[in-house]
Amino acid sequence: MPLPSILLENAVAEFSRLPGIGRKTALRLVLHLLKQEEPVVANFAETVARMRKEIKFCSRCFNVSDGEHCAICTNTTRNQQMICVVETIRDVISIENTQQMNGTYHVLGGIISPLDGIGPEQLTIPGLIKRIEEGAVEELVFALNPNIQGDTTIYYIQKKIAHLNCKVTTIARGISFGGELEFADEMTLARSIAHRLPIQQYVK
């Protein structure tokens, strides 16, 4: 059914385009905004538009940034010799939340996927290789999603930097914390057995 106002209809259509927001939820959000004072809504709109317009990407690691280089790349207390390779900015945020990574990042902006026509040139892989060639990078930690595309990407980058003296690792695959062996898929269980750890290392 069409809504009683074209302005309302347009706003609902805009919200419906966001991921996970259907027409009903969109209508709820729009009616909420309609109840707010005009400056509140103007501020909402301006903040969103400004975010997209003014946000910068770090020229080194391609993470979002307020300046030329991001806060992680300019932080001298972090290990600048370690690069954690991730697919998206969201992954940086997830890993930062664990507080376990004290190195820097490199956001690929996607993953090699020939079927979707995404090759290394569409990603920030040349920039990553340049970083390794130029600087004293000691370790490259891959934190990519465990699938064919992820493995292809790791394989490609590893080949490209094979001649350089850089340790390459990947985050561990295994049974999730709190998970149950019974419900784990065979592949995960098999890998977690193959890559079993000495108990001293596990409790460290």
Added chain:
Amino acid sequence: MPLPSILLENAVAEFSRLPGIGRKTALRLVLHLLKQEEPVVANFAETVARMRKEIKFCSRCFNVSDGEHCAICTNTTRNQQMICVVETIRDVISIENTQQMNGTYHVLGGIISPLDGIGPEQLTIPGLIKRIEEGAVEELVFALNPNIQGDTTIYYIQKKIAHLNCKVTTIARGISFGGELEFADEMTLARSIAHRLPIQQYVK
């Protein structure tokens, strides 16, 4: 954890203020917008701001409208002698979706609730009474939520227009379509028995 950019942080904070949107969902929406082209996001922001700025409310029924009077109030094929009284614009949309109401509406903008300091003056009740006093209104259909505040509001308006020759009805309460008697609350079941219908009327 703080996000790597203040612009991103602000946008996430704005989205988090919407109902049913937590920080995680807000981040997902913002990162989605970040991936879109700049004009797409600018258009999103402008549409939302414009909706709030330019939207009008029908001066007769207080429904949203693109002009002085809404499309329902100006539609001569609808029964202008029947007014359906609802709490919010959302209720108008819900009832319109049923295609069962061929009259007009009156959006109260809330409900009488002395505990929350909401009296008839904070609502559009004076406007409703004026409409009834002025025009040839034959039937007033209350479609308010079934609770104490709804009943208070019905009682108040009914008293105010008791001297006028206007039929007052309320939408039926009863067992939901597809509901099960076993799980219905006593109040609903009791009312649906008290207001039972001749079967000829039911199948009409």
